Amino acid sequence: MIFFKAKTSWSNAEFIIIKLCMASAYILIGSYFHDFFKDFYVPLLILFGITTIWFIILWLKKMTNRA
Template identity: 45%
Template sequence: MGFLSKKTTWSNAEFIPLKLCIASAYVLIGTYFSTYILAYKAIFFGIFGVTVALSMYLWVTKMKKQNP
């Protein structure tokens, strides 16, 4: 649990993948209730998957740099 208690600083540009990840998750939740957006479900899953992986990579590399 010590991994989650370490502190880092983020710039606004570094938050973009995380914000896209969260936004695509909200859209995926919204598609459950709307049949119109279901046609774009695969695109949003792709965006979500890529941004989750990118966010985790950026977070882990930043943690390793700041906390050797």
């Protein structure tokens, strides 16, 4: 599929969004096994949701600008 072969250029600032998204997911997964982060479930879920949506919007904009 051409969809998976498409290449885009990303700035370092735009990578911060995906890094925050992945980091919040890793902490959520890790917090399932440890009680240290149990008080932060809601803020981490909110952070994960916002950064995921933000990343997808940026990615779709780059894909549509390329076409």
